[in-house]
Amino acid sequence: MSATxxxxxxxxxxxxxxxxxxxxxxxxxxxxxxxxxxxxxxxPSGSGKSTLMNIxxxxxxxxxxxxxxxxHSVSELDHDQLANLRNRVIGFVFQGFxxxxxxxxxxxxxxxxxxxxxxxxxxxxxxxxxxxxxxxASHVRSYPNKISGGQQxxxxxxxxxxxxxxxxxxxxxxxxxxxxxxxxxxxxxxxLNREDGITxxxxxxxxxIAAYAQRLIRLVDGKIAYDGPAAAGLxxxxxxxx
Amino acid sequence: xxxxxxxxxxxxxxxxxxxxxxxxxxxxxxxxAVILMLSIGQGTQQRIQDSINSMGANxxxxxxxxxxxxxxxxxxxxxxTLTLQDAQALAELPAIAAVAPVSPGQAQMVYGPNNWNTTxxxxxxxxxxxxxxxxxxxxxFSELDLRSATRVAIIGKTVAENxxxxxxxxxxxxxxxxxxxxxxxxxxSKGQSLDGRDQDDTVLVPVTTAQRKLFGTRFAGTVRYIMVxxxxxxxxxxxxxxxxxxxxxxxxxxxxxxxxxTVRNLTALADTAADTARTMSLMLGAIASVSLVVGGIGIxxxxxxxxxxxxxxxxxxxxxxxxxxxxxxxxxxxxxxxSLIGCLIGVLFGVGGGLLASHLAGLSVIISxxxxxxxxxxxxxxxIFFGFYPxxxxxxxxxxxxxxxx
Ligand SMILES: Nc1ncnc2c1ncn2[C@@H]1O[C@H](COP(=O)(O)OP(=O)(O)O)[C@@H](O)[C@H]1O
Ligand SMILES: [Mg+2]
Numbered sequence: 001m002s003a004t005x006x007x008x009x010x011x012x013x014x015x016x017x018x019x020x021x022x023x024x025x026x027x028x029x030x031x032x033x034x035x036x037x038x039x040x041x042x043x044p045s046g047s048g049k050s051t052l053m054n055i056x057x058x059x060x061x062x063x064x065x066x067x068x069x070x071x072h073s074v075s076e077l078d079h080d081q082l083a084n085l086r087n088r089v090i091g092f093v094f095q096g097f098x099x100x101x102x103x104x105x106x107x108x109x110x111x112x113x114x115x116x117x118x119x120x121x122x123x124x125x126x127x128x129x130x131x132x133x134x135x136x137a138s139h140v141r142s143y144p145n146k147i148s149g150g151q152q153x154x155x156x157x158x159x160x161x162x163x164x165x166x167x168x169x170x171x172x173x174x175x176x177x178x179x180x181x182x183x184x185x186x187x188x189x190x191x192l193n194r195e196d197g198i199t200x201x202x203x204x205x206x207x208x209i210a211a212y213a214q215r216l217i218r219l220v221d222g223k224i225a226y227d228g229p230a231a232a233g234l235x236x237x238x239x240x241x242x
Numbered sequence: 243x244x245x246x247x248x249x250x251x252x253x254x255x256x257x258x259x260x261x262x263x264x265x266x267x268x269x270x271x272x273x274x275a276v277i278l279m280l281s282i283g284q285g286t287q288q289r290i291q292d293s294i295n296s297m298g299a300n301x302x303x304x305x306x307x308x309x310x311x312x313x314x315x316x317x318x319x320x321x322x323t324l325t326l327q328d329a330q331a332l333a334e335l336p337a338i339a340a341v342a343p344v345s346p347g348q349a350q351m352v353y354g355p356n357n358w359n360t361t362x363x364x365x366x367x368x369x370x371x372x373x374x375x376x377x378x379x380x381x382x383f384s385e386l387d388l389r390s391a392t393r394v395a396i397i398g399k400t401v402a403e404n405x406x407x408x409x410x411x412x413x414x415x416x417x418x419x420x421x422x423x424x425x426x427x428x429x430x431s432k433g434q435s436l437d438g439r440d441q442d443d444t445v446l447v448p449v450t451t452a453q454r455k456l457f458g459t460r461f462a463g464t465v466r467y468i469m470v471x472x473x474x475x476x477x478x479x480x481x482x483x484x485x486x487x488x489x490x491x492x493x494x495x496x497x498x499x500x501x502x503x504t505v506r507n508l509t510a511l512a513d514t515a516a517d518t519a520r521t522m523s524l525m526l527g528a529i530a531s532v533s534l535v536v537g538g539i540g541i542x543x544x545x546x547x548x549x550x551x552x553x554x555x556x557x558x559x560x561x562x563x564x565x566x567x568x569x570x571x572x573x574x575x576x577x578x579x580x581s582l583i584g585c586l587i588g589v590l591f592g593v594g595g596g597l598l599a600s601h602l603a604g605l606s607v608i609i610s611x612x613x614x615x616x617x618x619x620x621x622x623x624x625x626i627f628f629g630f631y632p633x634x635x636x637x638x639x640x641x642x643x644x645x646x647x648x
Binding site: 079099100 | 246253555557558559560565566567568645
């Protein structure tokens with residue numbers, strides 16, 4: 001491992017308790033992601049991508065194995081420290097946007113700063129400048145249900161960026177969007193990665209989306225089936241499936 | 243941060259106005275009832291205290307007849323056995339400050355075109371001392387008035403107003419039962435008595451005048467009752483013993499069972515009345531507080547629903563960095579705000595209701611800061627107490643489970 005590893009997981013396992021007994025979803029996954037990487041995670045539906053992302057985002061805890069984020073072993077952190085990581089280190093983007101319907105776009109974007117105790121005018125200024133960056137400057141006062149899905153996802157991305165995170169985790173961010181909008185979103189992630197050096201991990205099942213990444217991790221049935229350069233991985237998969 | 247939390251809570255409350263209003267209603271009614279009850283209770287206590295103070299201190303009343311139940315003598319005061327001489331003898335006792343014999347009767351009185359019907363009390367100048375009742379104008383009876391049964395009268399404020407209007411009654415002659423009486427004094431106002439009668443609706447005349455010239459009686463020289471003031475509160479018990487001994491001796495009675503008089507400690511009776519009023523007002527307050535608790539349970543109920551409904555929102559907040567205490571604080575603040583705003587409205591209703599009760603129903607109402615401050619403190623405590631469980635439930639949600647909640 002190198003000192004610049006943002007994420008390092010070793011033998012990560014996850015079982016879900018269901019009515020029919022425990023179901024194993026992740027079966028001993030290990031990998032590291034360095035600072036500044038752009039990683040795509042692919043895999044068939046139900047292969048455990050979201051489960052993995054939730055653990056990486058400190059929203060869920062693994063059943064076994066170790067997760068080290070920025071040099072901290074996550075399993076040793078308490079609730080407040082985890083909240084702090086979610087607030088300052090990680091920007092999480094969901095497939096379903098997860099915006100607060102009752103709050104304006106500015107309030108939605110500014111929300112992470114509320115939990116840092118940033119003053120209102122400062123929060124709003126930052127939120128509005130980020131909304132401008134994602135092309136929604138004219139919508140700052142409007143509400144999530146008044147804008148399109150693509151626009152909502154851009155709001156969610158603005159929110160994930162408002163705390164200046166070093167790591168963006170996006171679970172199928174373009175899953176609900178049309179091709180054109182998806183490309184705009186991915187272009188935005190690419191710029192963040194290239195220009196600001198932010199580490200980006202994107203889950204997707206679309207090849208052209210994964211093609212934006214440098215590295216590809218393919219999950220099959222809770223195990224890593226491929227971990228390497230995106231171009232080669234996508235090519236190999238295309239050959240296998242054809 | 244604090245303002246952001248207030249704004250959030252305000253938003254959340256506004257999101258479901260009807261529900262927030264109905265939840266508040268429980269607090270409104272509870273606080274309103276408590277304030278109203280305490281105000282009425284305090285007013286009643288004050289009224290009773292005023293009446294007691296207006297009665298005169300360290301006071302006894304001696305009535306004719308025995309208070310032994312079922313005795314052959316019948317109820318107190320049936321047969322007059324107390325005399326003016328008894329009163330004079332009582333005044334000599336060491337523990338006693340003043341004595342006033344009273345011979346009352348109803349009488350019609352006239353001045354010019356006005357007439358009025360009220361109680362005329364035959365008594366002595368000491369009556370004013372016993373009852374701590376100053377004159378507003380004029381003079382009291384002289385020794386001569388008592389000895390020669392002069393037709394002079396001291397009138398209460400109500401009588402003065404009804405007979406004389408704006409005129410000064412002192413020096414005027416009015417007619418009582420058609421006999422002319424010179425008004426020599428006007429009493430200061432005393433207000434209501436303990437049993438709610440207007441004490442100012444009265445006329446005092448010398449007891450001898452009453453006996454000989456107004457209300458002739460088969461039992462010449464007797465009086466209906468005697469009022470006695472002891473020298474001090476500490477001397478009350480000794481005064482009572484001295485009076486009993488003296489009257490038994492004068493009436494030639496050997497055994498207390500044969501008493502033809504009854505000595506009552508009015509001050510003790512009044513204290514009992516004041517105690518009863520205090521207890522009543524506490525009880526009313528306690529009953530009203532039950533509705534406060536019910537209001538609190540209403541808040542808890544709604545907060546539980548609210549936490550369930552907003553589980554996903556809680557998940558989102560946690561996903562972007564809300565700590566447990568942020569979520570706890572948010573829901574707690576909401577509960578406390580509902581409670582305090584409900585309390586504020588309740589105080590307004592309680593105070594308004596109190597004013598209404600005093601204007602329309604003539605109840606004595608005292609609105610003081612104490613119960614209002616108490617209500618706010620209790621409301622805040624109720625908000626925290628009943629809001630804590632739902633808020634903690636929200637705070638203890640796991641981020642991923644809250645996010646997955648549909
Ligand atoms: N909370 C849960 N309880 C039980 N099983 C779950 C839960 N979440 C996901 N699963 C199961 O785990 C497997 C992996 O799910 P997920 O990580 O969402 O896959 P992906 O995102 O790759 O489609 C699926 O079979 C899913 O049914
Ligand atoms: Mg998924």
